[in-house]
Amino acid sequence: MNRRVAVAAVELFGEKGWASFSIEAVARRAGVGKASVYLRWSDKEELLAEALAMRIGPISDVDTGTVRGDLVELVRQLLDLYAGDHGNAALRLSLEARSIPRLAERHEEMTQAQVLAARAVVRRGIRRGELPEATSVTYLLDALCGGAMNHALTLPAAVRASLSQEGIAEYARRFVDFVLASVLVDTA
Amino acid sequence: MNRRVAVAAVELFGEKGWASFSIEAVARRAGVGKASVYLRWSDKEELLAEALAMRIGPISDVDTGTVRGDLVELVRQLLDLYAGDHGNAALRLSLEARSIPRLAERHEEMTQAQVLAARAVVRRGIRRGELPEATSVTYLLDALCGGAMNHALTLPAAVRASLSQEGIAEYARRFVDFVLASVLVDTA
Known part of the structure; x- marks a missing residue:
């Protein structure tokens, strides 16, 4: 696919x-002839699904040697996804994919990659x-993935636009420490 | 405003x-004459902002006597918001409000209500x-609000459609217990 x-x-x-979303609007924005886009994709679902697969990579599992390090890396990738250049497209995919079959497949692949990484x-x-044997992957993902999503959605536009890799890593470290530690006062 | x-x-x-979103489409869907809608709202931003204010109430702080009870109530309200009848509209507001001034105001009011409730x-x-003196309201809200959002977004459509108040309360209790407790093994 043409970049x-x-x-x-x-x-x-x-x-x-x-x-x-329409093939005409995509061709106009890309500055290419719409005939050439139609020649390759007759279906706008196919076009968008392929473009999303090309531009938005799946979350991957990284073994850093400690659970804290692994989760920081996971949150770093999630925040990079939701607050990065294609963050709005990733968030929209979560919201809109349900009703569009080809996008639902693409979304399912992304969600599965998150579940597999968290499970590993x-x-x-x-x-x-x-970690205790009974650690819930579901709640952990809700907290971490949701946290990255909520953080990206509540960042002021100017802050989001100038967010550095160091800023993203810093948030990831602090947020993971918050989730891993008990929020309650230790009365032991 | 007409319900x-x-x-x-x-x-x-x-x-x-x-x-x-257009005034014509709203009138058509409501089954009312578009002239009567235009008579009252010349601006579609005004119309949507007023409709959202009427249909989506702000999160409110409830003092149950314990921090666990208060947070369960907060998550219950958040999940009711994001997985309820107007959940998609609430999620879209988070995503789309930034670029539309009147909706940005409405979104800001909803976000402020969440921050005030969490702070209280x-x-x-x-x-x-x-709780320790240094408890971060920001990370707590990212985890709880994001958790409710992520849970609503990952529920299969059929489950979401049949979600009962008891199911919502059950998730809220378990998720709050997860966030409040330390995820790590207690090596003390």
Whole structure:
């Protein structure tokens, strides 16, 4: 897929959503002839699904040696996804994919990658004796993935635009420490 | 505001988003003459902002006597918001409000209500000796509000449609217990 077409498709979807998505608008934005885009994709679902696959990579599991390090890396990737250049498109995919079959598949792949990564981190944490056997992958993902999402959504536009990799890593470290530690006062 | 117009406006926004939102489409969906809607609202931003204010109430702080009870109530309200009838509209508001001034105001009011409620819960928890002085309201809200959001977004449509108040309360209790307790093994 032509990189300009992919970028235009993902940006357009991120800004306007599925209801305003059309092959004509993508061609116009990419500055290419619409006939050439139609020649390759007759279906706008296919076009967007392929563009999203090209521009938004899945979350991957990284074994850093500690559960804290693994989760910081996971949150770092999630925040990079939701607050990064294609953050709006990723958030819209979560919201709009349900009703559009090809996008639902793409969304399911992304969600599965998150679940697999979180499950691998938890499994290693249990094996290392860092986490209790009964640790819930679901609640952990709700807290971490939701936290990254909520943080990206509540960042003022100017802060979001100038967010550095160091700023993202700093948030990831502090937020993971918050979730891992008990929030309650230790009365032991 | 006419209830049918308000419901139609919020549902339309939830399904299609701002890019497809128009006074004509709202009137059609509500089954009222578009002239009568135009007579009252010349501006679609005003119409949607008023409809959202009418249909989506702010999160409120409830003092249950314990920090756990207060947070369970907060998560219950958040999940009711994001997984309820107008959940898609609430999620879209978080995503799309930034670029539309009147909606940005409405979104800011909702976010402020969440921050005030969380701050009040944390302040009481510190006074009661349940929470440490340094408890971060920001991370707590990212975890709880984000958790409710992520849970609503990952629920299969059929489960979401049949979600009972008891199911919502059950999730709220378990998720708050997860966030309040230390995730790590207690090696003390």
